[in-house]
Amino acid sequence: MTEPRTAPHDEPRTAPHPLTRLLQRSTQRVRAFDRRRPLVWDLLLTGFFVVAALVDAAGGWRNTAPNTAVPGWLVFLLSTALSLPLLWRRRRPMAALTVMVAASLVSSWTGAMLQASLIQMIVLFSVAMWLPLKTLGGAGLMMTAPLVVGAFRYPENSWDQQIVPYVWAYALVALLGIAVRSRQDYTEALVERARQLEVERDQQAQLATNAERTRIAREMHDIIGHNLSVITTLADGGSYAAVKSPERAAQALTAIGTTSRKALTELRRLLDVLREETPGEAAALAPQPALTDLDQLIDGVRAAGLPVRSTVRGRPDSLPAGRQLTVYRVVQEALTNTLKHGGPEATAYVEVVYGDDGVRATVTDTGTGAGPIGSLGPSPGDAPGRGLTGMRERTALYDGTLEAGPLRQPAGGWQVRLHLPEERKESPQ
Structure with a gap:
């Protein structure tokens, strides 16, 4: 009588899925490169978003703006102010966020409503990662101010439709930063504990x-x-x-x-x-x-x-x-x-x-x-x-x-x- 085969989902996994291994290797390579060349990574990230913001400032912003009469030079200036501060997100995240919030306030007041304002969430993630948690509340209030100004100046929909989705997005980004930060702290604690155990063992x-x-x-x-x-x-x-x-x-x-x-x-x-005993041989002890x-x-x-x-x-x-x-x-x-x-x-x-x-x-x-x-x-x-x-x-x-x-x-x-x-x-x- 043959034994019933075990269902595939009941079989113990001895190795991660190939896609999981690929993602882990890619993440490790990106982190390793970031540790070795932090400035290069910041320049690449900032350059990408600066180009994206300026491309949007060339005319795409009018598709979502309630006021399309905003001067072009001001749109380009605001787009630059909303993307370029990413370069300082590690060293001075609150200063970079302050500049971006100020540009976002002007964007909301004038009615340009630039999509580049969403770049602020990257800096918010950095604040959640590296600064004290009490700073995170002030950063959230700062980012909410442009939403309130835009809803007050151009009330196209209800307030909850213009503010709440963005607030939820900010909260999720902040929670993600806290989760990554906690994971890194836990990993560092494990590494330090392992080092201490090695020292104690020695x-x-x-x-x-x-x-x-x-x-x-x-x-x-x-x-x-x-x-x-x-x-x-x-x-x-x-x-x-x-x-x-x-x-x-x-x-x-x-x-x-x-x-x-x-x-x-x-x-x-x-x-x-004192002699090192070989297998099968025991010292004859008096x-x-x-x-x-x-x-x-x-x-x-x-x-x-x-x-x-x-x-x-x-x-x-x-x-x-x-x-x-x-x-x-x-x-x-x-x-x-x-x-x-x-x-x-x-x-x-x-x-x-x-x-x-x-x-x-x-x-x-x-x-x-x-x-x-x-x-x-x-x-x-x-x-x-x-x-x-x-x-x-x-x-x-x-x-x-x-x-x-x-x-x-x-x-x-x-x-x-x-x-x-x-x-x-x-x-x-």
Whole structure:
């Protein structure tokens, strides 16, 4: 059984009618030419109507004039005054309309009733297009005055027949100008909105890029900075102990290898995230460090030669992964700074407390700033890094607080205190 064919008028249109496309292209070309050569267009338009008015002044005006005895020179002068001001319809439309209305008044008073008076409607359209709307009422009253004068001087028909049709024509021209003006304003508003959206899109993309760069910088600093600090400390301690205790030097080399492989694994994970994935291929992502990995972190720092004691109170049962990563990275950075700057006799104490108000982490050391663990003095390459800035940025993501600074008692110690409040839960509506 065949399906009934859809009526032609029910079929969806996928393209405009050829005649519509032709009109649109023609209109666009005329507007483009008008924008490029406004004076040329005005000269052409004005020249056309000047010629038409002067041709009518050669004798055709007598076919409709109630008074055919008007002097020829006056008819030519009025025809010129009714058409030539079109040249100024853009720059001074009200001035051009005033000149034309004055000529139309003389035409109506003398009885010539020149058809060139209708050219005023072009200027009226320009007034509706470019001047404030309150000016449009005054322009309409000005153009109505010659109609009243002509009806008073030569009352051939009733007043409504001599005035009302022209008033309706003026009103339609004014409404057309307002409609075109509204359409142009709407189009310009859409174009401006599209431009603003493009600017906002570019700004959002730039902000997202900057945020991503900051996040990558934090991760790179935490991963590479910590592990390289451990490796550097182990290497310094191993070279120092190689002469007196080769066994400890071998242990240091083993620890360096373990730490290097761990750093390489984390770096590969980060690079896999940054890599552009191809269709059908997904990056093999290792899980981000969590607080359950804190013991492994502390063991690695102890292997590097920094004595660390740790205390954990409570359980991170409901702590989100992002907050766990923040606590982990802050503890990691604090221990890294102790390794780099604490000196050979430094010790550290890590305390993590889970409570009703969130999670708190405190890292306290007894460093003296003498240099890395296992070295004989400050490292010549040490320079202020962005570790503290990274810790503050991570803390700010979860509306937490971070305090870092030297201890008053005993002198020379350093403490980092972190507090992440409990995650807010939205109440059901």
